[in-house]
Amino acid sequence: MKLNLKIWRQEDAQDKGGFQKYTVDGIDGDMSFLEMLDVLNNTLVEEGVDPIEFDHDCREGICGSCSLQINGEPHGPDRRVTTCQLHMRKFKDGDDIVIEPFRATAFPVIKDLVIDRSAFDRIQHAGGYISVNTSGNTQDANSIPIEKDNADDSFYAATCIGCGACVAACKNASAMLFTAAKVSQFALLPQGEVEAHERVLSMVDQMDKEGFGNCTNTGACEIECPKGISLENIARMNREYLGASFSG
Amino acid sequence: MTVLDSKVPEGPIEKKWTKHKNEINLVNPANKRNIDIIVVGTGLAGGSSAATLAELGYNVKTFCFQDSPRRAHSIAAQGGINASKNYQGDGDSDYRLFYDTVKGGDYRSREGNVYRLAEVSSNIIDQCVAQGVPFAREYGGLLDNRSFGGVLVSRTFYAKGQTGQQLLLGAYSAMNRQINRGKIQSFNRHEMMDLVLVDGKARGIIARDLVTGEIERHSAHAVVLASGGYGNVFYLSTNAMGSNVMAAWRAHKKGAFFANPCFTQIHPTCIPVSGDLQSKLTLMSESLRNDGRIWVPKHIKDAEAIREGKLKPTELSEEDRDYYLERRYPAFGNLVPRDVASRAAKERCDEGYGVNRTGQAVYLDFKAAIERYGKEKAFTSGHKNPGEEEIIKLGEEVVESKYGNLFEMYEKITDQNPYKTPMMIFPAVHYTMGGLWVDYNLMTTIPGCYATGEANFSDHGANRLGASALMQGLADGYFVLPYTIGDYLADDIRTGRISTDTEEFEKAEKEVKERVQKLFDAKGKNPVDYYHKKLGKIMWDKCGMSRNGKDLKEALEEIKELRDDFWANVRVTGKQGTKNAELEKAGRVADFLELGELFAKDALERNESCGGHFREEYQTEDGEALRDDENYRFVSAWEYVGNPRDAKLHKEELIFENIELKTRSYK
Numbered sequence: 001m002k003l004n005l006k007i008w009r010q011e012d013a014q015d016k017g018g019f020q021k022y023t024v025d026g027i028d029g030d031m032s033f034l035e036m037l038d039v040l041n042n043t044l045v046e047e048g049v050d051p052i053e054f055d056h057d058c059r060e061g062i063c064g065s066c067s068l069q070i071n072g073e074p075h076g077p078d079r080r081v082t083t084c085q086l087h088m089r090k091f092k093d094g095d096d097i098v099i100e101p102f103r104a105t106a107f108p109v110i111k112d113l114v115i116d117r118s119a120f121d122r123i124q125h126a127g128g129y130i131s132v133n134t135s136g137n138t139q140d141a142n143s144i145p146i147e148k149d150n151a152d153d154s155f156y157a158a159t160c161i162g163c164g165a166c167v168a169a170c171k172n173a174s175a176m177l178f179t180a181a182k183v184s185q186f187a188l189l190p191q192g193e194v195e196a197h198e199r200v201l202s203m204v205d206q207m208d209k210e211g212f213g214n215c216t217n218t219g220a221c222e223i224e225c226p227k228g229i230s231l232e233n234i235a236r237m238n239r240e241y242l243g244a245s246f247s248g
Numbered sequence: 249m250t251v252l253d254s255k256v257p258e259g260p261i262e263k264k265w266t267k268h269k270n271e272i273n274l275v276n277p278a279n280k281r282n283i284d285i286i287v288v289g290t291g292l293a294g295g296s297s298a299a300t301l302a303e304l305g306y307n308v309k310t311f312c313f314q315d316s317p318r319r320a321h322s323i324a325a326q327g328g329i330n331a332s333k334n335y336q337g338d339g340d341s342d343y344r345l346f347y348d349t350v351k352g353g354d355y356r357s358r359e360g361n362v363y364r365l366a367e368v369s370s371n372i373i374d375q376c377v378a379q380g381v382p383f384a385r386e387y388g389g390l391l392d393n394r395s396f397g398g399v400l401v402s403r404t405f406y407a408k409g410q411t412g413q414q415l416l417l418g419a420y421s422a423m424n425r426q427i428n429r430g431k432i433q434s435f436n437r438h439e440m441m442d443l444v445l446v447d448g449k450a451r452g453i454i455a456r457d458l459v460t461g462e463i464e465r466h467s468a469h470a471v472v473l474a475s476g477g478y479g480n481v482f483y484l485s486t487n488a489m490g491s492n493v494m495a496a497w498r499a500h501k502k503g504a505f506f507a508n509p510c511f512t513q514i515h516p517t518c519i520p521v522s523g524d525l526q527s528k529l530t531l532m533s534e535s536l537r538n539d540g541r542i543w544v545p546k547h548i549k550d551a552e553a554i555r556e557g558k559l560k561p562t563e564l565s566e567e568d569r570d571y572y573l574e575r576r577y578p579a580f581g582n583l584v585p586r587d588v589a590s591r592a593a594k595e596r597c598d599e600g601y602g603v604n605r606t607g608q609a610v611y612l613d614f615k616a617a618i619e620r621y622g623k624e625k626a627f628t629s630g631h632k633n634p635g636e637e638e639i640i641k642l643g644e645e646v647v648e649s650k651y652g653n654l655f656e657m658y659e660k661i662t663d664q665n666p667y668k669t670p671m672m673i674f675p676a677v678h679y680t681m682g683g684l685w686v687d688y689n690l691m692t693t694i695p696g697c698y699a700t701g702e703a704n705f706s707d708h709g710a711n712r713l714g715a716s717a718l719m720q721g722l723a724d725g726y727f728v729l730p731y732t733i734g735d736y737l738a739d740d741i742r743t744g745r746i747s748t749d750t751e752e753f754e755k756a757e758k759e760v761k762e763r764v765q766k767l768f769d770a771k772g773k774n775p776v777d778y779y780h781k782k783l784g785k786i787m788w789d790k791c792g793m794s795r796n797g798k799d800l801k802e803a804l805e806e807i808k809e810l811r812d813d814f815w816a817n818v819r820v821t822g823k824q825g826t827k828n829a830e831l832e833k834a835g836r837v838a839d840f841l842e843l844g845e846l847f848a849k850d851a852l853e854r855n856e857s858c859g860g861h862f863r864e865e866y867q868t869e870d871g872e873a874l875r876d877d878e879n880y881r882f883v884s885a886w887e888y889v890g891n892p893r894d895a896k897l898h899k900e901e902l903i904f905e906n907i908e909l910k911t912r913s914y915k
Contacts (some may be wrong), residue, residue, distance in 0.1 A: 012826065030663075038527055045830065047773040049824045053829055055315065059528045061657065062413055063319040065697040079661075110459055111827040116437070121316050125428045129421035132378045134300040134726045136368070141377040142335060145389025155382035155407055158414060175833070191306040192381050195890050232639060 001027045001093035005040070007052055007102045010109050014117075017109065019098075029089035029128060034059060034066060036088055053112040061085040061226065064161030067168070068113055069100040074165035074224045082163060084225045102168035106175070106211045117164050119210040120178060126206035127199040128182045130191055144190050154188035155214070157181045159227045166221035172213030177221040179207045179236035181229050187240055197244035204241055250503075252885055252900040255687040256360035258376075260341070261906045265364045268688070269731055273738035280305035283737055284746070286468040288454055288495045289441045290317030292412070292718055293701025294474030295419035296725025302426035304730055306737075309466060310423070310432055311455055313439045313490055313832070318420040320691065321476060321488040322721060326533035326654065328404035329718040331369040336393050340401040342366040349716060350907050352398040352585050353681070353709020354859035354875060356511070359906055360688055368727040369719055373405055375726055381418040383407050388655045388771060394538055396714035397913070398585035404715045405773045409654040415718055419725070438464075439832065440495045441760040443471060443502045443697065446752045450499075450697035454760045458832060461825040463760055465753045467746035469737055470696045472729065473499060473661050474721075477680035477702040479512065481840045481847065482792075484520060484786020485677035486531040492836035495841050496684050498702050504692035505898060506883035507705035508682035509843065510851035513712055513860050514793050515678035516542075517588035519530065519661055520609040529676040530661060532612070533654055535712040539617035539647065540671070542589070544601040544610050546570040560605065561611055561670050572596055580914040587711040587860045587873075588914060590675035594793050595871065597674070604672050613670035618643035660837045674695045675793060677719060681708040682850075682861065685885040685900070689732035690724060692883075700724035711861025723870025764824055768835045772817030776833045783807065783837070783844055791848050796864040800852040804845060804893055813840040845892035853897070857879045871880070877909050 002025045010017030024040045032037075034056050041051035041089045048212065057065040068085040070076035076086045091097065107115040132138065158181070166177035185198050186192030192199070215234060257268045275283065277683040283306050287298040290312040302308045312320060334340040345366035350357055356516055373391070377383065383405050383633040384392040407414040437458040444465075445454040450466035467688040474497035479485040500506045510785065517532045545551045546568050553559035574581045584592075593610050596602070603609050622643025627632035634642075644667050648655065658666050684692045684699040686706055691698050703722040790803035814837070857866040857873035858880070866874040881902050887893040 008358070028523055028525070030526055031904040032527075035525055035527050037622065039525060041773045042777055043822050044671055046773065048819075048821065051830060053827050054701060056312060057319060058321060058324045058528045059489055060324055060486075061660075062324050062410070063314070063488065065314060065319050081660055082657070086484075086655070089663060090808070117315060123436075124421070125424045127428075129425040130378065130380045131425060132375075133303050134296075134375055134422070134730070136371040136375070136727060138374045139370075139375045141333070141383075142390050146385055146431075147389055148385050148387050151385040151389075154380075154427075155384075155414070158382055158417060159410060161413075162316065173414050185382065186380050189380050189382065191378055222315050231553075 001088070001091070003027060003036070003091065004096045006096065006098045009034055009052070013108050027088050031088045032059065032084055033086040033088065034069070034084050040170055053114045056084055056112050060083040062161060064158050064163040066067055066163070067102045067115060067163060068166055069093065071098050074102060074168040075226050080226060082161070091235055102164050103194050104167045104173035104212070106173065107164060107167065117162070119212070120164065120175070122204055122210060123175065123179055123206045124182060129194060129203035130186060142184070146189060150188045151173050157184040157188070157229065157233055159228050161227055163226065165210065165224050165226060169220040169224035170213065171218065172216060174215045175210070175212035176215040176234050176237070177225065177229055177231070179203055180233035183237045184233040185238060187236065196240060197247060198246050200237060200240040252685065252898050253667050253687070254358060254360070255689060256358065256901055257688065259557045261359065261363045262866065272732065273572060275638070275734045275737050275741060277305050279741040281307070283740060284306065284468040285470050285472060285733070286466060287472045287474060288422070288453065289474035289476060289703070291320035291322035291474065291476060291701065292419055292721030292866065293725045294472070295320070295416065295423050297451040297472055297474060297723050297729050298432055298698055299413055299419060299422035300726050300730040301733070302431035309435060309468065310641050311435045311438045311440055311453070313437065313458060315437055317423055317434060317436065318417060320416065321868055322416045322489050322718070323413045324488065325718055326409040326531060327396065327535040328406035328411045328715040329372065330396070330403050330715045331401060331405060331719065332366055333357035333370050333373060333573060335391060336402045336403045340403050342403065345369060345403065347708070347907055348399045350704045351912055352713035353711050354912055355709065355904065355909050356508070356858055356902065357709030358706050359904060365720055365723050365727065366708050368723045372719065372722045373632060376418050378413060378857065381407070381414050383414070394535055395583060397534055397537060397583045397589070398580070398713045404621060406535065409535065409651060412718060415722065416624045419722070424539070437665060440475070440498065441835070442756050444663070444753055444756045445502055445694065446746070446750065447878050449695045451746050452748060452753065459827055461823070461828065463757055465748035465757060467753070469740045469743060469746065470698065470733060472698045472700060473684065473703050474700045474725070475703050477683065478840070478843055479677045479680050479904070480843050481783065482677040482787045483615070483859070484521065484529050486515065486529050489528060492839065494836055494839050496699070497604050497839040497843055499684060499692065499694065499697055501888050503694045504697055505685040505887050506682070506846060507685035507883050507885045508850065509847045509858065509886070510791070510854060510861050511681035512677060513586055513679040513681060514590045514675045516586055516593055517612060517673045518676035518678070519658065520672055520674040521606070530657065531676070531678060532658060532671065532673055534610060536651060536654065539650070540582065540612040541571055541615050541616055541877065542582055542610055542612055543569045543571045544596045544603060544742065548600050552911070554603050555605060555607060569837070571702045572707055585711055590793060591862060593675055609672040609674045611670035612673045614647055614666065615670070618647055618667070621646035622674055627750065629816060633704050640840070646714050649763065672699055677851045679712055681705065681710060681712055684882065687733060690729050691736065698729060698733060700729050710861050747896045758842055764831065764835070766815070767818065767820045767831065767838070767888060770815060770818045772819045774817050774819055776818060776820065776830055776837050779810060779818060779841070780833070780837045782810055786810070787844055787847070791851055794862045794864050797852060797853050800848050803848040807845045807848060808893070814838065814841055828874070840894045844884060846895055849895065850884055850886065854880060854884065875911070
């Protein structure tokens with residue numbers, strides 16, 4: 001199939017940036033969206049034009065490197081997939097596709113479609129861990145049984161890939177879903193309880209410092225999340241935060 | 249040729265590690281504060297090393313090319329991690345894990361290292377649970393296990409099909425804690441371009457900031473390479489697009505011997521290649537072989553009809569199917585090791601029984617498992633006489649709970665529903681057992697340069713068993729390297745900070761800049777991918793699942809020609825001083841074009857078949873690998889002397905005192 005692309009080009013963080021039009025031909029439905037961009041890029045290189053920069057790595061939907069706002073939606077029109085797992089069979093011959101970087105003040109553009117998501121890392125530096133040293137003398141792994149439902153919910157929260165789609169989907173560019181997933185993973189486990197109060201306060205504080213917006217409960221983040229991270233996590237984080245604030 | 253000293257301690261195998269830990273030098277906590285360590289790569293091996301070294305008090309700098317340490321490719325590991333906990337009471341022990349791993353590696357790994365790996369495996373699970381890694385649990389609240397290939401016990405811990413992700417996030421959280429304390433400085437979007445030696449010791453690296461293009465100097469008292477494997481030399485593999493050999497290859501060119509480069513793992517269950525423009529292959533976890541049955545049609549005419557779309561696999565009756573693994577290997581069945589399963593799939597497809605358009609695929613079928621689980625589930629919920637429909641419904645739910653994300657991924661990629669029709673799978677390059685040669689302390693042949701995880705060679709011999717890569721990465725990083733490195737650093741407590749303002753750093757930086765410029769200067773017409781694809785084709789066709797002397801000799805020539813063409817005709821667009829993905833790729837492919845040649849040479853010189861290295865000239869009558877213990881019971885460690893093909897061979901003889909050398913049999 002042949003496609004008409006409108007792609008955001010921006011030299012660096014200082015550049016104003018703008019859309020450029022391209023067409024690609026010979027695209028097969030079994031190709032992934034990123035392979036379609038590979039085809040375009042190789043044509044551009046052959047023409048001596050700088051190819052389009054975009055983040056990607058594992059190409060199996062787990063590393064969270066790829067992003068892209070495709071026709072206004074993070075990771076494109078398909079549900080529960082990252083851009084690398086979006087396949088061209090979701091498009092048809094002659095389609096117009098608009099491709100932009102994820103937009104948020106806290107995610108400045110580095111070049112073209114590549115953005116800086118280090119704000120997410122800093123939120124995790126603030127408290128996204130359990131303070132346990134590597135010793136080889138920790139308790140036996142089976143010494144604390146964990147209710148299966150809690151272990152499963154903790155796991156589901158922990159499957160967040162940190163791609164930033166929740167922020168890009170939110171009209172306030174809020175990072176509540178991401179932060180809540182991290183807080184929940186630990187809050188649901190007995191190992192994480194000890195530092196729970198300090199953790200939620202530090203991580204929320206850092207989130208605010210990074211310039212993410214507030215949550216107004218639209219639920220757009222949950223819908224666009226490629227891993228289906230649930231809004232329940234936000235409710236849990238709010239409870240944790242409130243509890244921690246009162247207990248001081 | 250010299251004979252290499254592995255420095256494995258004397259004494260009974262189960263005492264070696266404890267004895268060694270008691271005897272090596274330590275650095276006192278106050279002195280650790282004056283010592284810097286660079287860790288390149290932040291996957292399981294790098295992330296866990298960095299966190300533990302920082303906890304101990306060293307000053308750590310980490311480097312990764314991804315935008316966050318959490319994105320290293322360990323994240324994509326699916327199935328699980330082995331540990332000899334014996335929670336299932338099925339007779340597991342450190343010795344059994346050790347034995348299975350050595351046998352699985354076809355007796356080409358080092359006994360001392362493998363035993364230590366088995367010994368610390370239980371600590372890994374304890375450590376990860378303490379960090380908050382949400383492993384799968386049973387209803388009683390205890391940890392669940394499953395089985396992987398090449399073993400007869402259930403020792404694999406898992407978190408659905410995302411075990412690597414959960415373990416890496418654990419290591420990353422441990423790193424975060426140290427970053428927050430200021431003990432780790434994390435340099436993301438940075439690539440190691442060269443290793444810097446001062447007085448013969450590794451004392452730093454030259455790195456490129458991938459955002460600004462700046463070439464930077466970083467010094468340290470020791471450098472740890474945890475930069476992963478080189479499977480992308482095949483272009484198409486299950487590795488991430490950015491996975492590369494640059495760090496290890498730069499170290500090799502500076503004096504680190506490269507061991508067993510031809511030992512590559514071709515994983516049997518990957519989604520088959522769909523088109524020429526495909527960029528990567530996707531694994532379907534080995535855990536699926538717990539429940540999936542692998543088959544092809546028994547009759548060629550049915551295979552042809554399926555390929556032409558005239559027949560559906562579900563229409564074929566049981567007696568017309570050939571469950572070839574169960575037929576050839578009744579004891580292990582569908583859970584034979586990866587090398588064996590891959591070759592068996594290739595054999596059937598070469599004979600014309602392949603089932604997709606290209607004839608390069610076999611079936612992985614869950615129908616029997618769905619029925620079995622469905623019946624069990626109906627029975628336990630009180631339906632003693634369930635109908636067919638109910639069985640299928642309940643069975644699909646159970647399978648979904650075990651492998652849901654894998655089935656979903658398969659459906660997204662292929663547009664077929666694996667609950668209703670068997671999956672199509674084919675072998676693909678997945679892991680490299682070869683890597684930098686290291687001694688028992690994980691030090692390479694360059695003093696102060698260490699290699700951990702997939703980047704080293706030591707634990708998996710000629711074939712890695714499933715769920716052992718995660719185990720090794722974390723064993724090296726949490727429990728081995730942080731202790732053994734002290735033995736070396738004990739001599740450095742009075743050295744003081746290493747200056748980057750020296751002749752050695754100056755020279756290394758200049759060489760890196762010249763090399764980058766040379767890539768731009770070719771100003772040819774072919775994109776980098778053009779060369780990478782061509783190299784991949786040579787590797788797959790001539791150095792792939794089976795190899796022979798004639799093909800390997802041709803590969804040596806073809807790779808050299810391709811490399812010459814690359815440096816003359818590659819086209820790298822853009823500038824050095826900015827984010828430039830084409831330039832990043834060009835540097836990596838340039839190194840693959842050298843490594844590929846050494847790979848072919850290594851395969852050519854190893855005149856035996858073992859594990860993943862299958863030389864067509866050396867096989868038994870029924871097509872199994874024919875090892876030659878008399879002449880090849882050694883590690884090939886190659887020293888760089890100019891051209892990759894001129895590399896000088898050094899041998900480390902492998903000594904088996906605790907396991908009897910036998911023909912590996914899974915029948």
